[in-house]
Amino acid sequence: MPSIRLISVTKRFKDNVALDRASLNVRSGEYVCVLGPTGSGKTTLLRVIAGLTQPDSGQLLIDGKSVDEMGPEDRGTAYVPQQYALFPHLTVLQNVAFSPLAKGYKKAEAFEIARKVLQTVKLAHREGAFPSELSGGMQQRVTLARGIASGARLLLLDEPLGALDARLRMELRTELRRIAKDLSLTAIHVTHDQKEAMSIADTIVVLKDGNIQQTGSPFHLYQDPASIFVSSFVGGSNFLPGVVVGIEGTNSLVELRDGIRIRVHQRSHRRGEPVILSVRQELTILRNHADEKENAIPGEIRGTSFVGDAIEYDVELDNRETVKCKVPSYYVSEGSLPFQTGERVFVTIDPHDCNLYSEPPLGLAKELEAF
Amino acid sequence: MRCRCGLLRTLEKYSSSKRIALTIYVSSVIFFVAIIFLPPLLGILMKWPSLFQMFETPDLLARAQSAIVASFAIALAISVLDLIAALPLAWFIARQTSKKYASVIDTLADIPFIIPTVALGYSVLLFWGREGAGAFTGNALVSPGWLLIVLLHFAFSYPVVVRVMVGALQDYERTLETAARTLGASPLTAVRTVSLSVLKPALVSSFLLAFSRSLSETGATVMVAGVFENGTVFIKNASDAGLVSPLVFVSFVLIATSTLMFMIIRILGPRLRIPVSKVWPHLEQKLSDRGAVRTRDLLTIAVFAFFVLVPSLFVALPGGRALTDGTVGQAISGFGVWSTYWGSVALSYSVAICATLLNILVGLPLAILIARRRIGSAACTILDAAVNIPIVIPSIAVGVSLRLFWGGYTGIPEFWLLVLAHLTVTNAYFVRSMISAFERIPPELEEVARTLGAKPLTVFRKVTIPLAKYSMISGAVMAFTRSVDETGATLAVSKELKTAPVLLVEWVKATVPTSPSTIGLGVSVLLLTSFASLLVFKLAARRSF
Numbered sequence: 001m002p003s004i005r006l007i008s009v010t011k012r013f014k015d016n017v018a019l020d021r022a023s024l025n026v027r028s029g030e031y032v033c034v035l036g037p038t039g040s041g042k043t044t045l046l047r048v049i050a051g052l053t054q055p056d057s058g059q060l061l062i063d064g065k066s067v068d069e070m071g072p073e074d075r076g077t078a079y080v081p082q083q084y085a086l087f088p089h090l091t092v093l094q095n096v097a098f099s100p101l102a103k104g105y106k107k108a109e110a111f112e113i114a115r116k117v118l119q120t121v122k123l124a125h126r127e128g129a130f131p132s133e134l135s136g137g138m139q140q141r142v143t144l145a146r147g148i149a150s151g152a153r154l155l156l157l158d159e160p161l162g163a164l165d166a167r168l169r170m171e172l173r174t175e176l177r178r179i180a181k182d183l184s185l186t187a188i189h190v191t192h193d194q195k196e197a198m199s200i201a202d203t204i205v206v207l208k209d210g211n212i213q214q215t216g217s218p219f220h221l222y223q224d225p226a227s228i229f230v231s232s233f234v235g236g237s238n239f240l241p242g243v244v245v246g247i248e249g250t251n252s253l254v255e256l257r258d259g260i261r262i263r264v265h266q267r268s269h270r271r272g273e274p275v276i277l278s279v280r281q282e283l284t285i286l287r288n289h290a291d292e293k294e295n296a297i298p299g300e301i302r303g304t305s306f307v308g309d310a311i312e313y314d315v316e317l318d319n320r321e322t323v324k325c326k327v328p329s330y331y332v333s334e335g336s337l338p339f340q341t342g343e344r345v346f347v348t349i350d351p352h353d354c355n356l357y358s359e360p361p362l363g364l365a366k367e368l369e370a371f
Numbered sequence: 372m373r374c375r376c377g378l379l380r381t382l383e384k385y386s387s388s389k390r391i392a393l394t395i396y397v398s399s400v401i402f403f404v405a406i407i408f409l410p411p412l413l414g415i416l417m418k419w420p421s422l423f424q425m426f427e428t429p430d431l432l433a434r435a436q437s438a439i440v441a442s443f444a445i446a447l448a449i450s451v452l453d454l455i456a457a458l459p460l461a462w463f464i465a466r467q468t469s470k471k472y473a474s475v476i477d478t479l480a481d482i483p484f485i486i487p488t489v490a491l492g493y494s495v496l497l498f499w500g501r502e503g504a505g506a507f508t509g510n511a512l513v514s515p516g517w518l519l520i521v522l523l524h525f526a527f528s529y530p531v532v533v534r535v536m537v538g539a540l541q542d543y544e545r546t547l548e549t550a551a552r553t554l555g556a557s558p559l560t561a562v563r564t565v566s567l568s569v570l571k572p573a574l575v576s577s578f579l580l581a582f583s584r585s586l587s588e589t590g591a592t593v594m595v596a597g598v599f600e601n602g603t604v605f606i607k608n609a610s611d612a613g614l615v616s617p618l619v620f621v622s623f624v625l626i627a628t629s630t631l632m633f634m635i636i637r638i639l640g641p642r643l644r645i646p647v648s649k650v651w652p653h654l655e656q657k658l659s660d661r662g663a664v665r666t667r668d669l670l671t672i673a674v675f676a677f678f679v680l681v682p683s684l685f686v687a688l689p690g691g692r693a694l695t696d697g698t699v700g701q702a703i704s705g706f707g708v709w710s711t712y713w714g715s716v717a718l719s720y721s722v723a724i725c726a727t728l729l730n731i732l733v734g735l736p737l738a739i740l741i742a743r744r745r746i747g748s749a750a751c752t753i754l755d756a757a758v759n760i761p762i763v764i765p766s767i768a769v770g771v772s773l774r775l776f777w778g779g780y781t782g783i784p785e786f787w788l789l790v791l792a793h794l795t796v797t798n799a800y801f802v803r804s805m806i807s808a809f810e811r812i813p814p815e816l817e818e819v820a821r822t823l824g825a826k827p828l829t830v831f832r833k834v835t836i837p838l839a840k841y842s843m844i845s846g847a848v849m850a851f852t853r854s855v856d857e858t859g860a861t862l863a864v865s866k867e868l869k870t871a872p873v874l875l876v877e878w879v880k881a882t883v884p885t886s887p888s889t890i891g892l893g894v895s896v897l898l899l900t901s902f903a904s905l906l907v908f909k910l911a912a913r914r915s916f
Contacts, residue, residue: 052818071387072821079822085815089837102825102833104380150823 002063002076002154002186003028004049009058011044011210018044019055020210026186026203028063031177033197034190035233036207042190043082045207046156049188050079062154073102077154078147082162084139086131092118092142093127099150117149118142120179137168144176148183155180155187161196169193173200194234198222206230228357228367231278238284238323239364240277244269244356251351258319262295265351274359282326283353286313286339290346297347299323301339313339315347323347386828396745399736400754407733407795408757411769414776415623422623424616431614435605435621441517442602442625442765446585449524453532453581454574456525456678459671461536477537480675483683484530487856487901489872490894492591493879494686495523497887503685515597522678523595524588528581529679535580539573558659560650575640579633583763586629590858590872594879603767607862610771619775622768633763637756686898689891698888702896708885712874712893716900719870722786723854726793730801730850731843738805743814755806762799769795770863785868792860797850804846808839848908855901871897 004026011019018041026032034042047053049060051072060067067075086095093114100110118124121141131139140160147155160176161169177200180187191197197204198218206213206221206229214226218234225231228239245261246253252264254277262277269275290296302322303314310326317323325347327338339345360367385391415422425432460480467473483491497503499519505512513519547569551561567574589603596604602625609617657663693699702709741758744751761769773792777783812835820830836843858872865873875893878885885893 050818050822052822071826072818073387073824073826075822077822079819081815081819083813083815085813085819087816087820087834087838098820098833099823099825102820102823102829146823152822156822 004154004186004188005061005064006045006049007059007061009045009048009055009060011041011048011053011055017041017210019048021058022207022210022212024205024212024215026188028186029181029184031180031187031200031202032189032205033201033203034188034205034207035192035194035197037192037233039209040207041210042192042207043158044210046079046158046188046190049075049154050077050156051075052079075154076152077156078150078152079156080143080147080158080160082159084131084143084163086139086142086146088131090130091127092123092129092131092134095131095142096127096145096149098146103151114145114149117145120148120183121145136164137172140164140172141175144179148179148185153185155185155189157187157189159190159192161191161193169196176200198234204234206233208233225278225355228276228278228360228364231355231357232368236281236324237278238281239368240279240321240323241359241364242275242277244271244273244275247271252356254356256297256319257321260297260317260319262297262349262354263351264354264356266354266356268356269358276357276359276364278355278357279349279353281312281324282310282328283350284323284325285348285350286315286325286327287346287348288339290348295349295351297349299345299347301341301343301345304337304339304341311337315345317347383826383828386826386831392827395736396740399733399740400746402733403737403754403758403798406791407761407798410776410791411761411764411772411795412626414772414774415619415626415768418615418619418775421616421619425620428616431617432620434600435617435624438600438605439602439621439624439628441600442586443628445517445521445524445601446582448521449528449585450578450581452525453528454578456671456674457529457532457577458536458574459667460675461533461540463668463671464533464537465540476672479680480530480533482530483526483679484534485852485901485905486683487852487872487894487897488527488588488591489594489856489858489875490686490898491527491683492523492594493875493890493894494684495519495526495591495682496595496879497689498682498685502688502887503682515595516599517601519595519597520592520599520601522682523591524585526679526682527588527591528584529675531580531584532577535573535577536570539570543570556650557652557656559655560652560659563655564650571643572641575636575643579636579640579763583629583633586625586763587765587767587859589765589767589862590856590876593858593876603765603859606765606767606771610863618771622765622771625765625768626772629763629765630760633760634756637759686891686894689887690895690898691891693888693892693895696888698886698892701889702892708878708889711869712871712896715869715871715874716897718786718789718868719855719872719897720900720904722789722793722870723851725790726797726854727801727847727851729790729794730798731847734798734802734805734846738802738809741802742806742809758799758802758806760799761795762803765859766796766857767859767863770860773860774864785865788864789861789868789870792864793854793857796857796860797853800849800853801846804842804849805839808842808846809835812838844908848905851908852901852905855897855904 006022006024008021008023009019010021022045034045036042044053048055051067051070062075087098090098093111096114096117097110100113101107115124115127118127121144123138123141123145126134126138131142134142161172164172173196201218203215204218204221205215208229214221214230221230221234225234231237240256242254242256244252245255247267250265250267252267252269254262254264254275256262264277297317297319299315299317301313302316305312306329309329311329311332313325313327315323315325332338425435464473464477464480496515496519499505499513499522500511501509513522543566547565548561551565552558556564589607592601593604593607600608602621605621606618701707702712705713740746741751741755770792773795777788777791816834817830820834825833856872858876861870861873875890875897878890878893
């Protein structure tokens with residue numbers, strides 16, 4: 001099981017910085033998801049590790065050895081691009097046997113290896129089919145089998161489930177993890193789907209504009225996002241600009257627009273410093289009345305959407321800011337929604353559920369514009 | 372247990388070296404520039420002073436000018452006629468609901484495409500002469516001259532346009548047309564305003580191919596020209612008369628003008644707007660009726676049959692006659708004019724084999740370089756344009772320039788001069804075909820193969836070539852048949868050696884006294900050997916992959 005270490009790797013494409021001094025440690029046997037929006041540098045990161053893109057600077061170590069001078073064929077990685085890239089002129093068996101044959105194994109031996117791996121991915125019965133005759137899910141499994149048959153201990157998966165429908169995606173993502181763990185492979189799985197990353201990763205790496213924003217377990221990223229971007233991209237949050245007007249013990253008092261004051265259980269910024277207050281949408285609570293004035297902001301429901309497991313309310317606060325509140329739908333029946341559009345409400349926030357961030361240099365809108 | 376022969380393993384090992392890859396690419400570019408691209412341009416420039424001697428002989432200058440104008444006028448007329456007449460046939464083939472019917476027409480449309488143009492020239496000459504369409508009147512319906520040149524050029528360039536347009540129509544996303552129909556457009560309006568605009572690149576390249584084929588053709592044109600002179604016939608006549616200055620002048624003008632026109636069409640073609648805004652709903656609806664469509668289809672097939680297919684195959688008549696009048700016996704025994712014929716056929720095929728092999732050797736790295744943009748986008752675009760230029764330059768002008776260029780190097784045997792000339796004329800056919808093949812292969816396939824442990828040579832052998840093999844075969848076949856068929860450059864380059872097409876031109880022009888059945892048999896043999904070699908090529912290629 002190989003371990004990977006990226007040390008300050010930079011890659012530019014003309015004026016575009018795809019990777020900016022990215023440093024990363026991947027332990028052997030770990031299942032890592034690289035999460036980020038389109039154009040954040042995820043694929044470049046994967047291609048650099050695979051040896052398909054040469055970095056401008058920095059160093060890459062696999063199992064502690066520098067592989068900068070090593071061609072892609074000698075790195076022991078199996079790269080799975082977005083569109084699978086199955087060889088259309090070869091059958092399933094020939095595709096899976098491609099690597100053993102390329103490495104000089106006899107045909108019979110290569111096919112034996114391929115057949116064993118096809119059994120692992122439950123596709124032995126389709127060994128004579130051509131890729132065009134397979135469904136998307138089957139093609140995905142053949143791609144995986146081809147990578148495994150190569151003997152590579154490191155799987156590099158570039159949006160491997162991107163071309164599949166939602167249900168199949170859910171099924172296959174757990175299967176991907178199971179196979180990687182059963183065979184003790186190290187896997188780096190690139191995705192822009194935060195739910196996918198949260199459900200299968202040991203560790204998530206969040207990328208934005210070529211910068212690694214945060215690395216940690218899904219739980220850690222959700223509970224303690226290091227930046228406004230991570231907070232927004234992983235889970236979804238409301239952001240309210242304000243100024244720290246007081247510090248009381250371990251709490252900060254933040255004044256929002258129009259003098260609305262919110263108590264936050266965090267002491268990270270100085271008095272007078274402009275900040276962004278963040279709270280998860282599902283922890284932004286709606287009430288018909290406020291028991292206490294503190295941390296309760298009056299507003300009006302502007303829109304309602306039913307998204308299956310929750311109802312999302314768009315609320316315009318009296319200070320003209322807008323927030324989104326998620327209310328679980330399991331106790332609600334059709335026709336008896338807890339709140340109606342146009343209804344006056346109070347948005348309440350628990351001081352322990354908030355996070356404070358420094359105001360981004362280019363403003364909040366710029367920080368969130370990827371969405 | 373691992374196996375693999377030592378040489379292959381060594382080659383594969385070295386294929387990983389960036390230095391070796393670079394050496395192969397650089398060598399192919401140097402070979403292309405120094406041997407294929409520059410000599411046809413530099414040869415003429417080396418004779419720069421003799422260019423101006425033309426202005427001292429006003430009569431010759433006037434003759435040269437009218438020949439050049441005739442070349443461009445005929446090429447322009449042919450390209451326009453081809454688009455008008457061949458587009459409906461391409462449409463008929465691509466949109467015919469009966470696949471079997473469409474396939475028959477499709478195959479028939481290819482026949483003139485694979486007939487050597489000298490054979491086609493003689494066939495057209497016979498068809499429009501006393502023995503063909505003029506049989507009822509006892510006189511030739513069309514005598515040798517400009518009209519017969521037009522009919523000949525129409526016959527051989529028509530299938531080129533059909534081929535390109537059928538391919539484009541089959542790739543074309545018809546949902547756009549359907550969307551226009553659902554928005555109230557009649558079928559004709561939808562095709563005119565939507566489909567033709569989308570298919571513009573194919574229309575431009577069809578136009579360019581027909582134009583350059585017409586401008587370049589020499590052997591068959593000489594057969595049917597009579598006393599009329601276009602550019603290529605003028606060069607041939609000047610060459611026969613040993614006049615250097617007119618030869619250089621017309622070659623220079625043809626090379627410069629066709630290159631300039633090619634560049635202009637390449638740059639302006641994509642920006643050209645097809646006038647589509649005006650719609651005549653009632654008229655176009657009427658023209659879209661079943662009756663109107665059926666009339667159009669019948670007219671299209673009639674034009675194809677009468678002006679392309681039958682004139683192309685008419686040579687079978689004297690060829691068949693030769694079987695009964697004893698000509699075959701003379702041919703087999705090598706009697707009289709046949710004494711040189713078989714040697715010429717062998718020479719034609721030897722030159723074609725050498726030129727095709729060199730094309731594959733040099734063309735493959737060049738095509739990869741261009742398709743994969745290995746040396747930067749701008750440099751690849753320039754190289755791409757440079758590859759195309761030899762297609763549009765009249766081949767006899769290429770030959771003249773090559774003779775002037777390589778003529779100084781007396782050590783080069785004439786056979787190899789012929790190979791170099793044929794290489795220049797045919798290179799673009801192979802390289803173009805391979806560029807589009809490589810562009811169609813997603814780079815991810817090769818990248819994934821590398822990460823699976825395959826060395827670059829293995830990736831090339833096991834992934835790239837199998838996926839590009841049909842284009843490789845068709846590119847090689849195109850280069851090969853074009854070489855066997857080549858007359859213009861061969862006439863200009865060779866002094867002693869005569870390839871089969873050149874010999875047949877001499878027979879037809881009665882430089883060597885022969886009977887019609889002798890010429891018919893000579894042409895038919897070339898035709899049959901062309902078909903046979905195509906078959907051998909395809910079988911050999913199928914077995915080798």
